[in-house]
Amino acid sequence: SFVSTGEMTRKARREGYAVPAFNAENLEMAQAIIQAASREGSPVILQTTLPTARYWGMDEAVAVTASLAQEAPVPVALHLDHSNSFDEVMRAARAGYTSLMFDGSAMPYEENLRLTGRVVEAVRPMGLTVEAELGRVGGKEDSAAAPKAALTDPEEARAFAEETGVGLFAPAIGTAHGFYKGEPRLDFALLGEIRRLVSVPLVLHGGSGLPDGMIRRAIGLGIAKVNFATELRAAMTAAVWETMEGDREVIDPKKYLGRGREAVERLCVEKIRLCGSNGRA
Numbered sequence: 001s002f003v004s005t006g007e008m009t010r011k012a013r014r015e016g017y018a019v020p021a022f023n024a025e026n027l028e029m030a031q032a033i034i035q036a037a038s039r040e041g042s043p044v045i046l047q048t049t050l051p052t053a054r055y056w057g058m059d060e061a062v063a064v065t066a067s068l069a070q071e072a073p074v075p076v077a078l079h080l081d082h083s084n085s086f087d088e089v090m091r092a093a094r095a096g097y098t099s100l101m102f103d104g105s106a107m108p109y110e111e112n113l114r115l116t117g118r119v120v121e122a123v124r125p126m127g128l129t130v131e132a133e134l135g136r137v138g139g140k141e142d143s144a145a146a147p148k149a150a151l152t153d154p155e156e157a158r159a160f161a162e163e164t165g166v167g168l169f170a171p172a173i174g175t176a177h178g179f180y181k182g183e184p185r186l187d188f189a190l191l192g193e194i195r196r197l198v199s200v201p202l203v204l205h206g207g208s209g210l211p212d213g214m215i216r217r218a219i220g221l222g223i224a225k226v227n228f229a230t231e232l233r234a235a236m237t238a239a240v241w242e243t244m245e246g247d248r249e250v251i252d253p254k255k256y257l258g259r260g261r262e263a264v265e266r267l268c269v270e271k272i273r274l275c276g277s278n279g280r281a
Ligand code: 13P
Pocket: 023, 081, 082, 141, 176, 177, 178, 179, 204, 205, 206, 207, 208, 209, 227, 228, 229, 230, 231
């Protein structure tokens, strides 16, 4: 079924697991993500950034995901990842995305608060869930400029979540997009404090490259959505390389993209089990 992210993540928070959110760059990755979730009986969030939505065509991304979701025996959401444009978020909502991130984390606090609240108001009648971020996750996501990481202040997070009425909240606790240079250092005490003060499900960005133990610990402290992007891209690309290097004569995209699809599906199964969302659909 094709649904929003609110109900599935609230259930995850209540029951102590997380719903994995996977970034899909193309049809094969979307198929792999939904196939893995279907096999594992897991709710799943498929997400695209704006550059990826443009690469697909926004309407095409919705049409493909909705079609795959309607055939799937598990709840599937389509979420717009990291957008800082009110107009683009509204365009995605009208196109049929079921969930939206308005990322005003690079803006001054007051502007982030005001615009996030405006998005929540605007999409509430459509039944869509809004994710917001406060503080700054490190690393670089698609074409966005690499920001300086800054941890979230728990009191500010509480006020922000209450005043905006968001359905999902992404704190910055030391994670970064992409693979990590050196050991990642997460502030678990801060996460626990934020969970105590913020009542909506919490989102962990920058899932790629985190040791399994850290992800499990974060879920134990209230994370109910974990984002994975870079590891899926890497799995797709490695499988395509391997297939092409193994046979320089290969010209049929079904051959190498098909291998890529299998590799992404295997990775998604691993991440679903790590999040503990298998059998929770
Ligand atoms: P990674 O690329 O580190 O998995 O981060 C994904 C993410 O946070 C998408 O919003």
